[in-house]
Amino acid sequence: MHTDTEACVRAVKSRDARFDGVFFTAVRTTRIYCRPSCPVVPPKPENMVFHPSAASCQRAGFRACKRCRPDTSPGSPAWNVRADLVARAMRLIRDGVVDREGIPGLATRLGYSTRQIERQLLAELGAGPLALARAQRAQAARVLIETTPLPMAEIAFAAGFSSIRSFNDTVRQVFALPPGELRARATPSRDPNPPGVIVLRLPFRAPLAPSNLFGHLAATAVPGVEEWRDGAYRRTLRLPHGHGIVALSPRPDHIACRLFLTDSRDLTIAISRCRWLLDLDADPVAVDGHLRTDPLLAPLVDASPGRRVPRTVDAAEFAVRAVLGQQVSTAAARTHAARLVTAHGDPVRDPEGGLTHLFPAPEALAELDPESLALPRSRRTTLLTLLGALADGSLRLGFDSDRDEARARLLALPGFGPWTTEVIAMRALGDPDAFLPGDLGIRRAAQGLGLPSTPAALTSRAALWRPWRAYAVQYLWATEPHPVNHLPD
Missing domain, CATH: 3.30.310.20 (DNA-3-methyladenine glycosylase AlkA, N-terminal domain)
Structure with a gap:
């Protein structure tokens, strides 16, 4: 969008927060960059130049506005929606892959050369992977500086910088303040946080x-x-x-x-x-605006706009839980998962609550005794085959996954049908167009709204909702009086 100057100027003049993170406004006269919703008086249009990323602004020599803090904007919704190389690269960079594995590691995960990745990111975002990772490190450093009492040297390495000098130089360049002054300006917490x-x-x-x-x-x-x-x-x-x-x-x-x-x-x-x-x-205005074009779905959207897709922090964990939840109640699925956690999860200490374990990694579950699973034999086979594929790397589920390839590999496993595959695509892979036409709750909701209730007919009708069918699923599920649709008491 940053190339559409007229639209960007309109968004800045109206301080439209919907575009925060979608593009950034850099001001030639002040050398400051802002989010579109910045509360200061908008500059003259001829002094504005628009960038697709904070890293691009920083690369061009602009510093972050102290008022609107553009470095804390929501991420661009494009990186979650799209499945191309740039989107997959951005999801991995945001997940810290460049800091942990370098650009060669990023390239290996994506199956492209470092030169190809650099060229495409520069063309679309105005910055390469190192600059994008550097902008992310700067934001992580700011959070640690302002919210923890950690010494600056510890913050530098915790944020991913290779030296204290690069940490100091980056903070000064991006925020126009040295780290010590950035901390001094932060609002002190009334209740200091415990260590860690x-x-x-x-x-x-x-x-x-x-x-x-x-x-x-x-x-x-x-x-x-x-x-x-x-x-x-x-x-x-x-x-x-x-x-x-x-x-x-x-x-x-x-x-x-x-x-x-x-x-x-x-x-x-x-x-x-x-x-x-x-x-x-996500961009709920864009999603809901599209779904409202269906007159049968519009009342659901109007009743509770802004529904998101609940996802997962660990794609492999969710895939295991999806198999455990096949054709059983929510309570039974939780019981099966809790048994695996107790037997194979790594214990942790929770000083503020009742959490006791990490969910076991696939490698820890791949060799478990099938007789220890209180599951039908066919589902044991499904689970163990899944765990083996996850453990040996033949099935990759994560930010770098090709969604279509992952679907094909899942469907090739025994016991994996469209429902399990699509729920993993929706919640683990983040596909905004994943759809579950055979789900009983979806079919009941469709019938109640006057939509077709057979999977084939509903899929045909749901073509109107693309590319946001996963969000339509959330609105349809919400018609059921189920605890998943309500905040706990």
Whole structure:
């Protein structure tokens, strides 16, 4: 969108928050860049230049506005919707792959040369993978500077910088302040956080309907791994340098996030996975506007706009849980998963709640005794085959997955039909167009609305909803009086 100057100018003049993170406004005279909704008086159009990313602004020599803090904008919705090379690269960069594995690691995961990736990112985002990762490191550093008492040297390496000098230079360049002054200007917390705890706000594009989002996560929570406590969804996180525990609470204009990390180097990836879990980078106005064009779906959208797709922090974990949940109740699925967690999960200490384990990794489950599973024989075979494919790498589920290829590999496994494959595509792979026409709840909702209720006819009718059928599923599911559709008491 940044190439459409007229549309960008209109968005800036109207301070339209829907475009925060979609493009950035750089001001030639002040050398500052802002989000479109910046509250300051808009500059003259001839002084504006538009960029597709914060990294592009920084690369061009602009610094972040201290008023609107553009570095904290929601991510572009394009990276979750699209499935091409640039989108997959952006999801991996946001997940910290460049910091952990470098550009060669990014290229290996994507199956392209480093030169191809660099060229495509520069063409579309105005910055290469190193610059994009650097912008992300700067934001992680700012969060740690403003919300923790960690020494600056520890923050530098925790945020992913290779040296204290590069940390100082980057913070000065991006924020026009040295790290010490950035900390001095931060609003002090009335209640200092315990060691290892980081408290921050996760922004989103309004509106957001928390009922199905948090209701679904709470109703399907696996004991020991997840819980609903004091108005927050809490769960354990398996992270590259250790483990974490996160508490997420819905607020009118943000998600309150409370993170406990055993290693602060995992901050960026933990934030990325929490945003992915809650689908916080979605554009609800675009999604709902499209779904409202169907007169039968419009009343559902109008009743509770801004529904998100509840996702997962671990695609492999969700795939295992999807198999455990085949043709059983939500309570039975939770029981099966809890048994695996107790027997094979890594124990953790939760100083603020009742969480006890990390969900076991596929490698830990691949050799389990099938007789220990209280499942029908056919489902044992399905689960063990899935675990073997995940453990040996023949099935890859993650930010870098090709969605169509992952679907084909899942359907080739014994016991995997369209329902299981599509629910994994929707919640683990983040496909916004995943669809479940054979789901009983969807068929009942369709019949109640006067939509076709047979899978083939409903699929044909749902072509009107593309590419947002996964969001239509959320609206259809919400017609059922099920706990997944309501915030817990």
